[in-house]
Amino acid sequence: MDKKDVLDVLFEKVKYSNEQMDIIYSLEEAREEWHSASRFFQYVSEPDLVDYAIHREDAAKSKFMYYLSKARDKGIEVNWVYMIG
Incomplete structure (x- = not known):
């Protein structure tokens, strides 16, 4: 089961408009990008990539x-328990 499937199951229990669902999916995707950028910054060692890592995370x-x-x-309440990661 991938993350989209998990979100779909949650959406069955709580009714959201299509616009709200799009925002929730985008929020989760942005959270994953931020997490990925943060990990990249932690492991980068090339001086030329440090600036890139900082800009990517920002x-x-x-x-x-x-x-x-x-x-x-x-009006979407974000419950951090359900943020996948």
């Missing part, structure tokens, strides 16, 4: 915060 964090704000604006 961009991923900004994307996550954007979707988190959008979720709150649409």
Whole structure:
């Protein structure tokens, strides 16, 4: 069962509009990108890649915060227990 399947099961229990579901999927994707960028930064050792790693993590964090704000604006409560990872 992949992450999309898990989210689909959760959506069966709570009714969301299509727009809300899109935001939730985007939020989860952004969270995964942020986590991936953070791991990359932890393991990068090439000086030329350190700046890239920093920018990548900052961009991923900004994307996550954007979707988190959008979720709150649409009345979506984010329960961190259900954030997959």
